[in-house]
Amino acid sequence: MSKKPVSDPADSAPESSTDGATPRMTRAERRAMEAQQQLYKKRHQLLFILVGVTIAVNALLGFWLYESMVVQTERQRVQDAATARAGKAASAIESYLAERRVELTRWAQNPALLSALQSDEAGALHNVATLLGVGSENLLALRAFTSGQARIQPNHQAPLRYAELDLLRRAYRRQDTLPEAAPIDGVWQLQLASAVPPQGDSVTGALLATYSADAINQIITTNQDTLGRLSLRQEFSSARPFELLNDGAGQAAPAVTRKVAGSYLSVEYTPSAALVAQSKELPGMWLLVLSLTVVVGLVLSLLLSRVLVRPKKAPAGEGLVLPKQYVDAQAEAKPEQDGERAGASGNALSQDILDIEVIEEDEDILGLDHSAPRRPAPAPAPQAREVPDDVFRSYDxxxxxxxxxxxxxxxxxxxxxxxxxxxxxxxxxxxxxxxxxxxxxxxxxxxxxxxxxxxxxxxxxxxxxxxxxxxxxxxxxxxxxxxxxxxxxxxxxxxxxxxxxxxxxxxxxxxxxxxxxxxxxxxxxxxxxxxxxxVVADYIDRIFSDVALAGDIRVVVDAGNAVAGSVAPALFEELGCDVIALHCELDGSFPNHNPDPSLEENLQDLLAKVRETDADLGVAFDGDGDRLVVVTPAGHIIWPDHLLMLFAKDILSRNPGADVLFDVKCSKQLNQIISGYGGRPIMWKTGHSHMKHKMIETGALLGGEYSGHIFIKERWYGFDDGLYTAARLLEIITLRDQSIDDVFAAFPMLPSTPEIRVAVAESEKFALVEKLIAQGEFQNGKATTIDGLRVDFSKGWGLVRASNTGAEITLRFEAESEAVLEKLKLLFKRELKKIDNTLNLDF
Structure with a gap:
């Protein structure tokens, strides 16, 4: 039997109130007022959020608009002004260079000059060139040469150096011969070259005109511009610009560079603070646009707060739509429970639920949200990684x-x-x-x-x-x-x-x-x-701008089918060599021989090819091109420590007192030669990484290892580079009127062994060498242990060290005679056998 619903006085008609008393609100009116207050509260909250977003967006927009409408406009004005000034100077220089090129072409077409070149009489050639140049403004020298006749002239009024020889060489070949500036003792000269005759299939000779820089300097220095700094620079491919002249002052804005067409010259104009100030942009338009965006943003915020938050409308005839969780729970109730609880539960629900204004964020108050709470995902358990240790070696x-x-x-x-x-x-x-x-x-x-x-x-x-x-x-x-x-x-x-x-x-x-x-x-x-x-083209251009060969040379290049074959032939051809490529096709299986030039058996193909083709020398690179070994027409192998002797002589002649590094495997003669040429010899650990660190630490200009890594810091970067080392070697050889065999005859070799490799397990090789250091008996020898054990005696030395690149130890010996060399081998064999009598010491 159901209970009669208990009536709420608030739901009945309002009673009459006495005069002057405030009318009592019904429950429905009170709920409506609370709902309205909630609506206003939500609108205000949303409005504050939207206003905040509007302010933040307009701040970012204002910053961007200021940058684009004010700052960028000022920058563009400054850049336009600088571009105009640089362009004016560059155009004037272009006109001057065009006149000089016309003048040089006219001289190169002169029949008397062609006749003098064909006769090859030095006196007649000098007289004709002198007469041609009479009356030419700013001309310092006009000289003509047949192919291969030009020689270094350092003391001439217009000196001939490697750059000028290269300019003449390109003229002989009808290659690009753009005007070049030649800095000399704080001033500079302008060099122009042309083939003689300037057109046609055959070339009789080349004409070199040297002008003073007065005319071009006047273009720069008569600028009379107080709003910036005007500079004249010369820049070759992949090389840093060289400043020839500058006028004025300025560093208030980025410089503008204008290339001088048909040359390596460029004009750079750097604005001063005065030019920047003159280009200022008033921010009036920026303020107007920003004000409009702020007003529009605030209006949209107000409208959105009203549109997005609206009163909820219940379906007609219903006071409240219950939350889904409650409806589902009611639908799933058992029939017998429905019968037992129909009166009590139904009346209680209509009594209690309808007295509460249910909004979305308050549904959990009723306990009607049955969804499970969210939990953070558990952190994954760390996994053990199997990482081999022996592949992580000393330097790679x-x-x-x-x-x-x-x-x-x-x-x-x-x-x-x-x-x-x-x-x-x-x-x-x-x-x-x-x-x-x-x-x-x-x-x-x-x-x-x-x-x-x-x-x-x-x-x-x-x-x-x-x-x-x-x-x-x-x-x-x-x-x-x-x-x-x-x-x-x-x-x-x-x-x-x-x-x-x-x-x-x-x-x-x-x-x-x-x-x-x-x-x-x-x-x-x-x-x-x-x-x-x-980067290949830039690399070749950089070496071409640094290395100049003074003559023709034929070279055999053996890349061992490794990656150096993709670059080395093109590099040496660009330098002007006659290149014979051997095993330069890329094949990672290395079908001809392993890419290790430190082993004599891997050099046999190269030696045979040099003899077959009558080449001037042969070069062999390792698997990644950072090591070099050289062979000669006489069949000699120039091991890297002897190659280092020649480089030490060359570099120390220009840099007396410089440090030169070499590893423990190098000849003791290297130490004497470095000291003899005024350098400071430093012995160090084997390994390209160790040598690079020591090069940086000491500031050395040259370093090398017996394995073939050569590190050149003079004119280069200081890393090991077999290709650049070979280019520098070719430069030295072509400057001497000698064969490569004659050049290296100045560095006599002592009897020595190549690297001897003895197989030892990866896990045992270092311990073996440590035991030899601790237990070896080498009488009165001087031990060096910076990398393995090297023992020096008065008439020779021996070395044992653990290889960092393979499962082996390496040995090397050098002595004043073959007899002493054999004694050293026997001594080291004896001491190694004491440590491990299973070693295969077949040397």
């Missing part, structure tokens, strides 16, 4: 490709770790390159995927030698970090990674840190971007 990551060694998965992890390390050291991009090994594409792909996943951007320079990766870290603005996928000189089954961060090659502990980061899974996360850049 290297090992056999396959399980337990270098794998695609490991390459991806190295990318994650290296990318994280690069970013934590302040860089945001890294240069990536690879060699031509068969597995390098996959390893490089996974490495890049890991780098990008760490949030590090990638600059992919493709399949190039390691020196070009180093070159890119110096030349590209985006980064000073790089990684090369290569195993250097190792056989085809090997691969690895050479790494540079912030210009420093990773070695020892830094490489172990990469492994530790992989083991710990300590990676950054992000979404890096990849871009592709070509």
């Amino acid at each position: 990551i290297r090992g056999e490709v396959g399980p337990g060694g270098i794998t695609a998965e490991l390459a991806h992890q190295i990318g994650l770790a290296l990318g994280s390390e690069v970013q934590e050291q302040g860089e945001h991009s890294i240069i990536v390159a690879r060699d031509a090994r068969t597995h390098s594409p996959e390893l490089c792909e996974q490495l890049i995927a890991g780098l990008l996943a760490s949030g590090c951007d990638v600059i992919n320079i493709g399949v190039v030698p390691t020196p070009l990766m180093h070159f890119a870290t110096f030349e590209l603005d985006q980064t000073s970090s790089g990684v090369m996928v290569t195993a250097s000189h190792n056989a085809a089954p090997y691969n690895g990674f050479k790494m540079v961060i912030n210009g420093e090659t990773l070695a020892d502990g830094a490489i172990k840190d990469i492994r530790s980061r992989i083991v710990a899974g300590k990676y950054l996360e992000g979404d890096g971007q990849e871009q592709h850049i070509e």
Whole structure:
């Protein structure tokens, strides 16, 4: 039996009130008033939010509009003014150069000059050139030469140096001969060259005109402009600009450069503060636009607050739509429960629920929201990573490709770790390159995927030698970090990674840190971007602008089917060599011989080709192009320590007192030669990373290893570069009227052995050398232990060290005679057998 609903006096008709008393509100009126208050409250809250958003958006918009409408306008005005001033000066110089080119062409067409060149009489040629130049304004010298006749003239009024010889060489070949400025003792001269005759198939000679810089200097210095600084510069491809002259002052805005057409010259105008002030833009339009956007934003905020928050309308005939959770619960109730609770529960519901204004954010108050609360996802448990230790070597990551060694998965992890390390050291991009090994594409792909996943951007320079990766870290603005996928000189089954961060090659502990980061899974996360850049042309241009060959030379290039074959032939052809390419087709299986020029058996093809083609010399590169070995027509191998002697003589002649580095495997004669030419010899550890660090620490201009790494800092960057080293060697050879055999005859060789390699397990090789250092008995020899054990005696020396690139120890011996050499071998054999009598010592 159901209970009769209890009536609420508030639902009945209002009773009459006494005069002057406030009428009592019904429950419905009270709910309506509360709902209205809630509506106003929500509208006000939304309005405050929208106004805040409007203010923030207009602040950002105002900043952007000020930048685009005021700052950019001022900058454009300054740039336009600077461009006009630079263009005016450049046009005047172009007109002057055009006149000089017309004048030079007229001289080159003179029949008397052609006749004198054909007769090859020096006196007649001088007289004709002198008569032609009479009356020419600012002409310092007019000289004509037949091919190969020009020689260095350092003391002439208009000196002939390598740059002028190169200009004449290009004129002989009818190549581009743009006017060049030649700085000389604080002043400069203008050089123009032309083939004689200027047109036609044959060339009889070349004409070189040298002018003083007075006319062009006058164009710059008579500018009389107080609003900026006008500079004249010369810039060759891939080289830094050289400032020839400047006038005025200014540094208040970025400079504007205008190329002088048909030359290597450019005019740069740098605005002063006065020009910037003169170009000021009043912010009136900016204020008007910003005011309009603020007003429109506030009006929209008011309208949106009213449109988005409206009163809720209940369906006709119903006082309240119950929350879905409650309706579902009622529908799922059992029939018997419905019968038992129909009276009590139904009446209680109509009594209690309808007395509460239910809004969305208050539904949980009724306990009607049955959804389960959300919980944070549990953190994933750390996973142990199996990372091989022996591939993380002293100066790179290297090992056999396959399980337990270098794998695609490991390459991806190295990318994650290296990318994280690069970013934590302040860089945001890294240069990536690879060699031509068969597995390098996959390893490089996974490495890049890991780098990008760490949030590090990638600059992919493709399949190039390691020196070009180093070159890119110096030349590209985006980064000073790089990684090369290569195993250097190792056989085809090997691969690895050479790494540079912030210009420093990773070695020892830094490489172990990469492994530790992989083991710990300590990676950054992000979404890096990849871009592709070509650097080969810039690299060749940079060497071409630095190295000048004084004569023709034939060279055989053996790249061992490795990546140096993609660059070396083109480089030496650009330098003017007759190039014979040997094994320069890229083939990562190395079908002809392993790319290790430090082993004599790998040089036999090169020696035979040099003899067959009557070449002047042969050069061999390792698997990634950073090592060099040279052979001669007489069949001699110029090992790198003897090559270093020639470079020391050349570089110390211009830089007396400079430091020269060499590793523990080099000849003791090197120490004497460096000292004899006025340098300071420094012996150091083997390894390209160790040598680079020591080069930076000492400021040395030259360094080298017996394995073939040569580091040249004079005129270059200081990293190991087999291609550039070969170019510098060719420069030295062509400057001497001697064959390469005669050149190196000045550095007699003592009896010595090449590197002797003895197989020792990777896990045992370092301990073996440490035991030899501690227990070896070498009588009165002087021990050096910076890298393995080197023992020097009065008549020779011997070395034992653990290889950082393979499972082996390496030995080398040198002595004043073959008899002493044999005694040294026997001594070291005896001491090594005491440590381990199972060693195969067959030397």
